[in-house]
Amino acid sequence: MLLFFLRVINYKKNNYYYNKIEGTIIFLSNFAPMIEDKNTPKTSLSELGEFGLIEHLTKNFEINQKSTVRGIGDDAAVLDFRDEKCIVTTDLLVEGVHFDLAYMPLKHLGYKAVMVNLSDVYAMNATASQITISIAVSNRFPLEAIEELYEGIYAAAKLYNIDVVGGDTTSSTKGLLISVTAIGHANEHVIVYRDGAKENDLLVVSGDLGAAYLGLQVLNRENEVFKVNPNAQPDLGPYSYLVERQLKPEARKDIKELLAELEVLPTSMIDISDGLSSEVMHLCTQSNVGVNLYEEKIPIDPVVISTCEEFNLNSTTVALNGGEDYELLFTIKQEDFPKIKANPNLTVIGHMLDKKSGMALVTRANERIQLKAQGWNPIKE
Amino acid sequence: MLLFFLRVINYKKNNYYYNKIEGTIIFLSNFAPMIEDKNTPKTSLSELGEFGLIEHLTKNFEINQKSTVRGIGDDAAVLDFRDEKCIVTTDLLVEGVHFDLAYMPLKHLGYKAVMVNLSDVYAMNATASQITISIAVSNRFPLEAIEELYEGIYAAAKLYNIDVVGGDTTSSTKGLLISVTAIGHANEHVIVYRDGAKENDLLVVSGDLGAAYLGLQVLNRENEVFKVNPNAQPDLGPYSYLVERQLKPEARKDIKELLAELEVLPTSMIDISDGLSSEVMHLCTQSNVGVNLYEEKIPIDPVVISTCEEFNLNSTTVALNGGEDYELLFTIKQEDFPKIKANPNLTVIGHMLDKKSGMALVTRANERIQLKAQGWNPIKE
Structure with a gap:
């Protein structure tokens, strides 16, 4: 049973490219976050362990930003914004509060978790360049489900030219939680705050x-x-x-x-x-x-x-x-x-x-x- | 009923100052994360709402770092590391996985959540200067419990000279989760990675x-x-x-x-x-x-x-x-x-x-x- 049969079609509206979803949704009365094709292997997260899981999930992430000196794999990422200011913002998405997996495919969820954070960087009139991704996930999720989530994150990072430079992966006692921190940069003269509006603007x-x-x-x-x-x-x-x-x-x-x-x-x-x-x-x-x-x-x-x-x-x-x-x-x-x-x-x-x-x-x-x-x-x- | 009767005593060991905890622990068979003194008001989180809660919790946080251009209150924080590199690391702490509130007082938990992240910045031989704090918390926690958690965060930020520059506060369907991102800076010539060890070192x-x-x-x-x-x-x-x-x-x-x-x-x-x-x-x-x-x-x-x-x-x-x-x-x-x-x-x-x-x-x-x-x-x- 597939969560979604989605066909994503690019179209242009108001001179801006959108992706259009076409197809039919299959809702799940008893949600299991997996593709129930019997040929699909279901790998338990505990088989991999934390480091195995992180390595598995992040091996496809490329570093494209000049400002990323060091990404995943050390105690911390090292970034270089030279003369520009560093922009930092963070958001949590919690299952049952911010999303319902009965109709939010995991790939879309991964994509959306990135968008929510990039949006805050763009709202500073800044360029988003890096994110860190932390997830807490219960053992009811097989590896393949987490892979789907990361496919969405990867798609977002690629399309928006963002490096994934860190994160944390851990288990939860219930449900799925995603915490993203987005980092960007901007020349101080173009940063736009919330507090600059003037009468007559x-x-x-x-x-x-x-x-x-x-x-x-x-x-x-x-x-x-x-x-x-x-x-x-x-x-x-x-x-x-x-x-x-x-x-x-x-x-x-x-x-x-x-x-x-x-x-x-x-x-x-x-x-x-x-x-x-x-x-x-x-x-x-x-x-x-x-x-x-x-x-x-x-x-x-x-x-x-x-x-x-x-x-x-x-x-x-x-x-x-x-x-x-x-x-x-x-x-x-x-x-x-x-x-x-x-x-x-x-x-x-x-x-x-x-x-x-x-x-x-x-x-x-x-x-x-x-x-x-x-x-x-x-x-x- | 108090979670802990803790007396914190500073002492010096190996030329390094520690805080010593003295006293008696009262364990809670049926955990309620609150002080059960009947005179203590129990304020429901829903009374405050998200913005009210964030404002309430963060109003005591001071900005002390020169590198913090803008902290809490906009879409994102703005930081200025001039000629230095920016260091970023993030960690999740999940109730029932990383901590047990039966014997982890919330103030200590807040303190520890900060330490875990600062430790990663120091491991780069860098100076930690900012953190963002996101929490997901179920409604069983009254405001007073979250205040205790933030007291620990505040104590850590003050002692380690860290600015809290952002975060997110949301509800969870179960338990408490804390996501911290720590940010620091260092001259590129002093940054130490994991991969530089040589034979005979x-x-x-x-x-x-x-x-x-x-x-x-x-x-x-x-x-x-x-x-x-x-x-x-x-x-x-x-x-x-x-x-x-x-x-x-x-x-x-x-x-x-x-x-x-x-x-x-x-x-x-x-x-x-x-x-x-x-x-x-x-x-x-x-x-x-x-x-x-x-x-x-x-x-x-x-x-x-x-x-x-x-x-x-x-x-x-x-x-x-x-x-x-x-x-x-x-x-x-x-x-x-x-x-x-x-x-x-x-x-x-x-x-x-x-x-x-x-x-x-x-x-x-x-x-x-x-x-x-x-x-x-x-x-x-």
Whole structure:
């Protein structure tokens, strides 16, 4: 029994390449994280031991970055950023909290774990160059499952030109946990923080919003159907963009390059992991400014709109609070507007006010509603 | 009910300051990670939410390192190592695998989680300067328990002059997991790798070995006694050095400084986390050399010897395979021997041979036995 029959197709949208997932998902009522083809060997992790496992999993990782002096295999990695500043960020992904292996294929999970972290480096307007990967995994996972996870990590590292320079592999008493630290570098003059937004700056977002959250809703719904009728296999064709945004998000490496090309240096920047609303509030709070965020400007894919209708959800609410979009949210000076206005990757969605004007959503009916952060919270939920 | 009544006393041994733990342990048959004084408020983590929790836990962390340009509070930390190389290492600690909260107080756990990682930076002959801390924690932990954990992290950061520059805090479905990434820096000419040992070099170790493993055996034994008779409370007085090495290890920050002072640059170095035997083999394998390791030279504390007798264990086996000592193991050129021979912190325990001579322990009876790595393995156990 295969977890997924996925066909990944590259396509271009808004001048940006996406991978499209086509195919049919087979849900697993009783999850076993393995390919149940009887010819597939199932190797117990304990046969390899820690060093054997690390060596086995990391032997394919290549060192491509000039800044990597020494990678895996010593007490620590040695990196050389010369005149540039070093950027460090870290994120944990926990089974049952951040992902459900019933519909998250391990390869996609590995890929996503890397993206989540690279996104934070790109949100500093920096170049990501290295990651460390630590996993804690219960013995119910055979080696082949962990290999799948690492295939996703490897694919991400290759596509984004990242060296894997360290990590730790250990057992857990329950489930799977992935901890990634991403490291990057940037000239100090181009690093963009969250606290630089000024009154009258324009608020800009890359890509479109809400799709990743809706993708999760689609997967959840189909999983419920499957639990009742295990023979029902959903055709996710109409939702492929949504499912792909949930299962295989891409970090916006291209935006740094695009902004450099357009000669625009944002005044503040953040990535959208917890929902647009929450991130806008972070920028405002840390920059001591207010905002008018215009509902009608929020970029939403037509599939998000039609699927919201199907689920009886408000698409603005989904875009504001959905999370996991991994788009970049930033502010620019008004004078930079002509440089970005023709770009299909970027949408101006608001403008910054003085602090006492507060943080508000301006609705299509021209009402001004106070922004609330209702995004996903891994502690509260 | 208190987890521990610990009194921490500073004392000096071999010119190196240790903290000594004195007192009586109260084991918990039914573990609840909290102080059960009814006056102690128990705050649920969900009341705070992720951002509230992070802010609450990190508000006391100070930035002291010049190399920290930006710490907690943005998408990523920004560090500046100027002409020096950047050192990165990461480790996971998992409840039920690496620690047992029945006898590991949370404050000690936080402290130890930092030490384990700093030790890897020092093993590169580098200066540790920053850490990121990620924790996944189940809701059975009240805020006060996580505060205790962070007190230990804070104490370690303060004593070792480390900035906490990032992290992630999330819930887990079971237990507690801590992921630390330590970052440091060093001039490229002083960085010491595992692969630089040469034939005829001397093998040197700091401190003494085996105590941390025995400390765990003592705690395990007393915990078994406690399970049978919950009124029995052990007096750990005679074992305080062992228990302290297990519960509050110190990373050998001082050895880098000492070696610089003595003008000795090791040819290879590693820290002892999995046991002397395993680490000697790593140095030999990566350096393509063999070794004679002399049993009679291995530094063992008298309390380790007497407690080994009590437990009917061989003290050499404990020193070779015990692990968690966090001492530094390194090789030096023979010509540097006069510089280190008088130092009570350092013991020459062997010398390096050509590769085909193999890796051997030379026993007190002058037998040459092939070295085996039987150290702790978090995947196999």
